Amino acid sequence: MNIKIKKISQAETAAWDTYVNAHPKATLYHLSSWKNVFEKTYGHKTYYLIAVNSTQLKVEDPPYSWTQSSKEQSTNYEPSAKSYDLGCEAASELSAKSYDLGCGTAPKLSANSYELNPDNVVGILPLVHLKHFIFGNSLISIPFFDIGGILANDEETEKALLSEAINLGQELKAKNIELRHIQPLSWLGGSSKLIDDSSKLIADSSKKEPGTTSAELSAMSFELGFEAAPMSYATKSHKVRMLLKLPKSSEALMKSFKSKLRSQIKKPIKEGLKSKVGGLELLDDFYKVFSINMRDLGSPLHSRKLIKHVLKEFSEKARIVLVYKGSEPLACSIIVGFNDTLENPWASALRQYSRLSPNMLIYWTMLEYACDNGFKYFDFGRSTPDEGTYRFKEQWGAKPEPLHWHFISLNGQPINEDTSEKSKFDIAIHYWQKLPVPVTKLLGPMIRKHIGL
CATH class of the missing domain: 3.40.630.30 (Gcn5-related N-acetyltransferase (GNAT))
Known part of the structure; x- marks a missing residue:
């Protein structure tokens, strides 16, 4: 599959939401409206990456329908050698990384505004950039809420979206990427299920997620865009969301x-x-x-x-x-x-x-x-197993479902896997x-x- 990845404009949110509304694993927090919420409230930079399958399209007929009416016509779109808008280099400067991402030959581009064809969308990844000298520099999907992360049709698209997020994070000098999933990315390890026995959940929450050896991390680091040291990676699943079937x-x-x-x-x-x-x-x-x-x-x-x-x-x-x-x-x-x-x-x-x-x-x-x-369901939100809010929600009949938050370090530093609740800010x-x-x-x-x- 030939995958193109770009950052959506405001005019393209309809295609984004069409994909989200049709995806069986989509949540409220994948909708494009949150992009406006983050930008209007706090002025955060958002990078909503969308993956498009252009395999069946002609090179001279890109997977967009071009319009002439938008005010954005006056803005020229000029892809550069490090264009993370499309996830691949300009047509004259394709690199090995472009082929790693599946970009192949870049389609011809127009300076006009455009709307994505929803039928060609194969994945999305909403990212918000939080940067502060005390609180850190991270790309998060998504902040302030329990859930976000990648939605995609297949593993190939998931990896392409994460690869593009890594490229973007390196451009922004972010220290890490944080993907907040209910159902984890299977190739990164972890499992997702409702758990009836809370004591088993509490015991399991202290265990490190299985499945990715240092050798596999090394190979994965190159596949996902790292050119030097293997990435540091961790999945934390010590938190749950409490879900009640109605x-x-x-x-x-x-x-x-x-x-x-x-x-x-x-x-x-x-x-x-x-x-x-x-x-x-x-x-x-x-x-x-x-x-x-x-x-x-x-x-x-x-x-x-x-x-x-x-x-x-x-x-x-x-x-x-x-x-x-x-x-x-x-x-x-x-x-x-x-x-x-x-x-x-x-x-x-x-x-x-x-x-x-x-x-x-x-x-x-x-x-x-x-x-x-x-x-059919009521989500009480995030809790730590066996703590006060957990027991309060449990009395209503809510069942815990593990949250899987994937952390990927971009600066070679190990991820802090301490999940203790002792606050540094007492x-x-x-x-x-x-x-x-x-x-x-x-x-x-x-x-x-x-x-x-």
Whole structure:
């Protein structure tokens, strides 16, 4: 197969999303809308790489349909010898690396803007560049969320996309590439499955992923674009996402719960708490709860603009959920739907009202919404096995599914495989908890934008 790889423009996002929506392993976080969220919120550079199969196309008829109407016509596109937009060198300067990537002879290019033909797309890789002198220089797929990584039709395309990411990372002088997968790249090792026995998961999470010897790494390093030392590589799977399979109705879900859990859900309702599901009109109340809770946890909070852009980009697919005591918001969350799964990337509750159990009502409201809107799964988000949030989610019936985060070093340094939860920032957390909330709202986003977790 003759694979061309390029960085998409805004005009080409439709082809990207057509591929994502049709791919059986796609997730919410592969959609192109996140590109706009990252750029508009924090100004991060994004590199959304798309792989196109041009085997059946004529050289003089590139795999794009050219248009004459776009404002981008005035921008000349001139591939260079190190063009990572296409993943291969200019037609007159093809190198051995181009053939390693399967580029062959470069198609003729036009200065006009174009739209990709979705039928020829065979893979995608969303990458975001995070660079800071303290927090590091990385290409991540994708930051701030649990899932991202490569979507492709086959192993050949997966390797071509990673090879292009390596070329890009070297151009940007990044120290590493981070690919956040549910189902791991099989040729890099790892396995993916829902696990019923959490004790087995906890034991297994401390083991190093199998399968790639130093000799294989050496060979792979050359295949993927390294010209010197073998790459340092690791897969970390000590974190899980907690996934709940849903019945067809919220009534059936409530009946499936143990009596103790049902009582915990009913308690905040008896206390007079009420929930509400809405959109941007609830953003101020959401951010009020969110900012207080993040301060109390000792964690820099995301910018309000991040939540606003998520709600705008995903429109009716993204909702705010709030729990009130009268007019006072006590708990909040964000839910975003994709295919048959409703995701919950953020949730917070005010500690001083914990006796009223607003957290139980916020989660029940999300689950009720998921069932009543036809979703088959609810993703509670990332947890560490056997810790507090893990047990909280487990009581709802959620099952752990290992997350496989692939790390590839670009500077020859070994990947730190320490997965212990002992924080290096205990002192910083302690003092952050002492700050007034307005101060954390000012300083938090300036720090949080550089932290990929």
